[in-house]
């Protein structure tokens with residue numbers, strides 16, 4: 001299985017650090033997955049503006065193809081203005097609605113306000129539900145205080161939750177193998 005770990009921001013480092021840790025924890029459970037971390041910061045973004053897909057730049061085409069080819073995803077997002085970064089939403093807007101259908105997804109996030117974990121519940125999960133993803137019931141929300149000044153995750157509870165996230169994600173990934181991804185409906 002190909003697992004895509006998406007760092008959903010073009011600024012900051014903490015979400016990338018979390019993804020590296022999740023990658024290690026997934027690999028400690030299942031060594032058969034091909035895991036790739038992609039950073040939206042490494043792509044030249046265009047807005048979804050109605051032009052046909054063929055007219056988007058090579059980076060956008062590559063980004064969409066990586067989502068298409070993946071069998072599961074870990075989405076990492078910082079919290080910006082009580083929401084997800086615009087660049088992450090714009091990336092979702094590029095995808096065909098069936099791209100992530102019945103595929104496993106886990107969420108990790110970082111914010112400067114403890115209470116903004118609800119952004120995941122109220123804003124990111126509904127988007128993934130729209131895509132009909134298999135969203136794991138657990139996600140991990142980190143706060144800046146869980147990192148030291150070098151952006152190393154120093155909070156042991158966060159590590160435990162990331163291990164648990166990896167464990168549940170792998171179970172969802174295995175379960176999804178048996179699900180037919182070709183819908184019989186046209187919607």
Ligand SMILES: Cc1cc2nc3c(=O)[nH]c(=O)nc-3n(C[C@H](O)[C@H](O)[C@H](O)COP(=O)(O)O)c2cc1C
Pocket residue numbers: 011012013014015078079080081082083110111112113114116144
């Ligand atoms: C434009 C902007 C808006 C932000 N808005 C919020 C917010 O509404 N809630 C929150 O918890 N953190 C907010 N933050 C803090 C970021 O989530 C936090 O700085 C980031 O996750 C820390 O990661 P970094 O050190 O890698 O940049 C905001 C940061 C920026 C740059």
